Amino acid sequence: MAAATPASFDAASVERGARLAAVGDCSSCHTASNGRPYAGGVPLATPFGTIHGTNITPDPETGIGGWSEGAFVRAMREGIARDGSHLYPAFPYDHFTHTTDDDLHALYAYLMTRDPVRAPNRANDLRFPFNIRPLIAAWNVLYLRQTAFHPEPSRSAEWNRGAYLVQSLGHCGSCHSPRNALGAEKTDAELAGGEAQGWYAPALNDASPSPLPWTVEQLSVYLRTGIARDHAIAGGPMQEVAGNLAHASADDVHAIAVYIESTMGPLTGDREARANGAQRRAAGGPLPNVSVEDQRIGTSGGTASGNAALAQLGITVYDDACAACHDLGRTDSSSGALRLPLAVAVYDPDPRSLLRIVRDGIAPLPGQPGRWMPAFGSTLSDEQLVALLAYLRAAAAEAPPWRELPKSVREANASP
Amino acid sequence: MITINVNGSARQVDADPATPLLYVLRGELQLNGAKFGCGLGQCGACTVMVGGAAAFSCLIPISLVQQRPVKTVEGLGTIDKPGVVQQAFIDEQAAQCGYCIAGMIMRAQALLERKPDPSDAEIRREMTPNLCRCGTHMRILRAVRRASDMMRGKSVDHPVASR
Numbered sequence: 001m002a003a004a005t006p007a008s009f010d011a012a013s014v015e016r017g018a019r020l021a022a023v024g025d026c027s028s029c030h031t032a033s034n035g036r037p038y039a040g041g042v043p044l045a046t047p048f049g050t051i052h053g054t055n056i057t058p059d060p061e062t063g064i065g066g067w068s069e070g071a072f073v074r075a076m077r078e079g080i081a082r083d084g085s086h087l088y089p090a091f092p093y094d095h096f097t098h099t100t101d102d103d104l105h106a107l108y109a110y111l112m113t114r115d116p117v118r119a120p121n122r123a124n125d126l127r128f129p130f131n132i133r134p135l136i137a138a139w140n141v142l143y144l145r146q147t148a149f150h151p152e153p154s155r156s157a158e159w160n161r162g163a164y165l166v167q168s169l170g171h172c173g174s175c176h177s178p179r180n181a182l183g184a185e186k187t188d189a190e191l192a193g194g195e196a197q198g199w200y201a202p203a204l205n206d207a208s209p210s211p212l213p214w215t216v217e218q219l220s221v222y223l224r225t226g227i228a229r230d231h232a233i234a235g236g237p238m239q240e241v242a243g244n245l246a247h248a249s250a251d252d253v254h255a256i257a258v259y260i261e262s263t264m265g266p267l268t269g270d271r272e273a274r275a276n277g278a279q280r281r282a283a284g285g286p287l288p289n290v291s292v293e294d295q296r297i298g299t300s301g302g303t304a305s306g307n308a309a310l311a312q313l314g315i316t317v318y319d320d321a322c323a324a325c326h327d328l329g330r331t332d333s334s335s336g337a338l339r340l341p342l343a344v345a346v347y348d349p350d351p352r353s354l355l356r357i358v359r360d361g362i363a364p365l366p367g368q369p370g371r372w373m374p375a376f377g378s379t380l381s382d383e384q385l386v387a388l389l390a391y392l393r394a395a396a397a398e399a400p401p402w403r404e405l406p407k408s409v410r411e412a413n414a415s416p
Numbered sequence: 417m418i419t420i421n422v423n424g425s426a427r428q429v430d431a432d433p434a435t436p437l438l439y440v441l442r443g444e445l446q447l448n449g450a451k452f453g454c455g456l457g458q459c460g461a462c463t464v465m466v467g468g469a470a471a472f473s474c475l476i477p478i479s480l481v482q483q484r485p486v487k488t489v490e491g492l493g494t495i496d497k498p499g500v501v502q503q504a505f506i507d508e509q510a511a512q513c514g515y516c517i518a519g520m521i522m523r524a525q526a527l528l529e530r531k532p533d534p535s536d537a538e539i540r541r542e543m544t545p546n547l548c549r550c551g552t553h554m555r556i557l558r559a560v561r562r563a564s565d566m567m568r569g570k571s572v573d574h575p576v577a578s579r
Contacts, residue, residue, distance in 0.1 A: 320434040320477035361457070374457030375545075378471040384480055
């Protein structure tokens, strides 16, 4: 089977493919920073080593220019490259396998009409035995379920569209579902929270850490802008997802929001109480000075005077470095900063995402408008960072302390 | 009163604890090398070293400096005896308007103290947070390379001015 020529695709398919590529967030792995679109080379750190996104431009020698549509569909559905070799499941064909023929045709049309870029693929750096590609065949037997998406007849067409996109091209579970020791998503814990490049990817099921229940409209806006004023400003990998979804069909993004809102489940009494508490703290002016007992710093050992000093340090860091923007009305800042009692990251089961936000700040994607938070990594010492997070956990979230904060800080320091 | 260690000496400062270090350096201690650019940690003109690392002095409240030593461009040398990085910037004529240069020098100094022989890619990555509106980036990068070579006793080209 020969590859198609660009002229053989109708403009409508190419346009639809572009919108679907945005849902698929293809560029996050296939476009390097400062690189040509879809020319590959993005390093992706996994527990098994580093793998590099490949060149998916239609260059005949280094890209997929020689691939027929059949070869493309097989790669997307079965994880097998044109030459018959197995692709690593870091490429989420376990999700793409559920994508319809029509949608795969549109994606193919879009990719084959991009500018071809000559860029040889970079070798992966995986440790034994994960560097042996044929072993992936066994992984596929265990974990790859090549089934079409099954609609839920009792639900609306929009809900079903959202479910389809989330489970197939959107591959939300790749980050938001936990994985087992072999890197496969745990099917009994779909969207129960996972990880992405050192960030905690929040649970999107009834374990959602969000203090206020998300509404469909808030999700829809967040997915397209990365900004939800009562929840979060997207950082890390999710920022790129939102940057891409801005180019997806608005109807599709709304459908995703409808579906995700439903996966988070109904508002239980517990969640309502948590929401009321967060609202009360967010409305109550500056964050309070929380005592060492309430910060529960002593639970992980340390001397009484040392713990008291740490508790006071957390208050000082917040007051002097954070409050000017984050305490509503304290100064004439833009009030664009999140009110921290509402910020999802403070309620996460572990501090990874909050650590990264404080350390690296939040900067808009290159050339895009967006919110800005400075990086405090070189401003705060490790001890100040630990003290700040212990304080925020107690004062903003009124949640049980994160265990082993100093260890989390060391781990964050060790990774880019 | 808050005590901070600047360029090797303990300084007493009478300021609100939330005052940015930059304001104290310039307003109280007459150390005007670090510049106010954006006040938001976006431009790097205020970069100094705090505890051995390059840091935006516009973002550090004076209360949080604590025991970490502060080093500013004034701590690297004098007009008569410039420090190595300063000399390299002069030799490469890396300043145009000069507003960003104190920050550039301090970020380069922090890099070279930590890693005396960085690759060109590492220099570029490290210097990324600091902006130059005049566009002398290529000279700045050359100056950092030159400083690295000078520190390690490698031979360097004649200064730009005499080429």
